[in-house]
Amino acid sequence: xxxxxxxxxxxxSFFSDVLSFEHELAVYDIDPKRLRFMYNCYRxxxxxxxxxxxxxxxxxxxxxxxxLEAFKRVLPYLPTDCIxxxxxxxxxxxxxFYEASGFRYVSTHPMxxxxxxxxxxxxxxxAIIITEGDCLGRVFFRDLYRRLGLNICEYTxxxxxxxxxxxxxxxxxxxxxxxxxxxxxxxxxxxxxRHLKIAQGVLNEDDYLLQEILFNPHTHDQVAQIRTELEExxxxxxxxxxxxxxxxxxxxxxxxx
Numbered sequence: 001x002x003x004x005x006x007x008x009x010x011x012x013s014f015f016s017d018v019l020s021f022e023h024e025l026a027v028y029d030i031d032p033k034r035l036r037f038m039y040n041c042y043r044x045x046x047x048x049x050x051x052x053x054x055x056x057x058x059x060x061x062x063x064x065x066x067x068l069e070a071f072k073r074v075l076p077y078l079p080t081d082c083i084x085x086x087x088x089x090x091x092x093x094x095x096x097f098y099e100a101s102g103f104r105y106v107s108t109h110p111m112x113x114x115x116x117x118x119x120x121x122x123x124x125x126x127a128i129i130i131t132e133g134d135c136l137g138r139v140f141f142r143d144l145y146r147r148l149g150l151n152i153c154e155y156t157x158x159x160x161x162x163x164x165x166x167x168x169x170x171x172x173x174x175x176x177x178x179x180x181x182x183x184x185x186x187x188x189x190x191x192x193x194r195h196l197k198i199a200q201g202v203l204n205e206d207d208y209l210l211q212e213i214l215f216n217p218h219t220h221d222q223v224a225q226i227r228t229e230l231e232e233x234x235x236x237x238x239x240x241x242x243x244x245x246x247x248x249x250x251x252x253x254x255x256x257x
Contacts, residue, residue, distance in 0.1 A: 001140075002026075004044075004055035006070045008034040011087060011110070012061035016041055018148070026053050028074070051077040057140065060086040065208040068097055075101065083137045089164060090212040095132065095157045106130070106137025109160060110150070111167070123149040128163065131156055165218030172213060173223050175202045 001023045005012050008029040016027055016038055026042035028050060029035055035043040044050060055078065062070040067088050078084075084105040086094060091107065098105040107130040112122065127150040129138055145152050155163060179199045185192060202210075213219070236244040 001057060002053060002055045003057045003059060004028060004050060004053065004074075005041075006058060006060045006074065007062035007066075008038055009061065009063065013038065015059055015061060015087075018144070026050070026055065047074060047077045050074055054079050055082055057083045057137070058085060060084070060088070063206055063209065064088055064090050064212055065206065068093060071097065071101075075103075078103070083134055083140075085137060085141070089168070089209065090216070091130075091157055091160055092212060092216075098133065104134035104137060106133045106141060107157070108141045108145075109164075110145075126151045126153060128152075128160055129154050130160060161216055162218050164213065165216045165222055168213050169216065169219040169222050170226065171198075172202060172210065173226060175199050179203060 003019055003023045003025050005015055005019075005025065005027045006029075008016075008027050008031075012027060012029075016025060019025055020040040025040070026044050026049075027035060027038050028044040030045070032043075032045045035045070042049070042053065044053070058071075058074065058078065060067055060070055067086055071084065071086075080103070082103060084098065084101065084103045086107050087110055088094065088107075089109055091109075094107060098107070109128040109130075110125070111127060112125040127141075127145045129141055129145070129152060131138075131154050142152060153163075175195075175198055178195050182196070182199075188196070214223075233248065235241075236248055
């Protein structure tokens with residue numbers, strides 16, 4: 001299959017490495033310098049090269065802020081039977097774009113990234129495939145993710161957004177709170193160092209990505225739940241309520257079993 005990847009960033013490079021030995025692959029990026037270390041593929045810097053390549057599948061690996069812009073840039077240069085796809089962690093506006101584009105499409109979300117995941121060993125990681133869209137496109141990504149050893153879940157666009165609001169916004173907000181109150185420690189404990197490493201990784205993400213995840217319509221209720229739990233915990237601490245603390249710890253231990 002002729003596959004075009006939009007964006008030569010970390011995830012674009014990952015998909016290029018995974019696919020380049022089984023497919024005819026091209027990578028397009030508006031910044032030629034980002035293509036320097038892309039191997040075993042065509043490296044495109046002009047839209048006319050895309051037209052001549054005639055991709056059968058486009059994988060949009062541009063950052064969330066530019067996902068729709070990248071699609072709109074290349075759309076006039078694609079054959080009408082090309083399948084569009086994205087791997088975006090935030091799907092805002094994508095369903096509407098796809099349905100208006102006239103192209104077949106498939107949307108997925110690898111629930112891992114280069115910040116924390118070991119990209120050479122993904123058997124403990126997950127991927128979401130959106131149930132709406134082209135059947136053959138879903139088959140392609142299902143086969144790819146299975147070969148990578150990923151656990152695959154299938155959700156609608158709406159269900160995906162609910163899942164992301166829970167699985168990303170809660171740890172992100174918890175990390176923000178930790179970072180907001182932390183002070184430099186000359187002799188930090190193991191738990192502190194682990195939290196600090198997570199905070200550094202999360203805050204190294206693109207600001208727009210963090211913003212869009214937190215602006216997900218489902219995020220408010222998740223953050224409000226954190227506030228409720230903090231209020232309950234603070235009350236127990238203020239009262240030095242040993243019975244209440246024991247009950248609270250037992251309650252939350254059940255959540256992580």
